[in-house]
Amino acid sequence: DAQGYDALHLAAHCGAPMLTHYLLASGIDVNTRDAAGRTPLMWAAYQANSLDTLEALCWNGGDALAVDDSGFTALHWAV
Numbered sequence: 692d693a694q695g696y697d698a699l700h701l702a703a704h705c706g707a708p709m710l711t712h713y714l715l716a717s718g719i720d721v722n723t724r725d726a727a728g729r730t731p732l733m734w735a736a737y738q739a740n741s742l743d744t745l746e747a748l749c750w751n752g753g754d755a756l757a758v759d760d761s762g763f764t765a766l767h768w769a770v
Contacts, residue, residue, distance in 0.1 A: 695726030703731035703748060706741030715751045722753065728760035729768075736769035 699719050702710040711731075715721060722730050732753035735744045749755065755765050 693726075695724065697723055697725075699723060699731045700725055700729075700734055703735040703744055704738055706735070706738055706744050708741055708743035708747055711744050711747045715747060721748060721751050722757060724759075728758075730754065730757050730759075730765070732757070732765045733759060733763070733768045736765040739769060 696704075697719070699711065699714045699721070700723070702714060721732075724730060730753065732745070732748045732755065735741065735748055753765075758764055
């Protein structure tokens with residue numbers, strides 16, 4: 692969409708672990724970026740509504756050290 696979200700960003704934002712697993716198994720890039728440089732892991736950390744979603748992203752190569760356009764990592768978004 693206009694904000695650069697893909698299906699994995701939305702699954703992470705909504706805390707949908709089953710959809711997250713499905714998308715990752717389908718080969719979607721776990722570290723895809725939206726228009727602000729945020730990854731699905733950053734959105735999952737920010738929402739903090741599903742540990743299962745966070746774990747799925749981390750176990751499948753989500754980069755916890757990735758930095759968005761504002762200079763924030765997933766840890767910044769989690770607190």
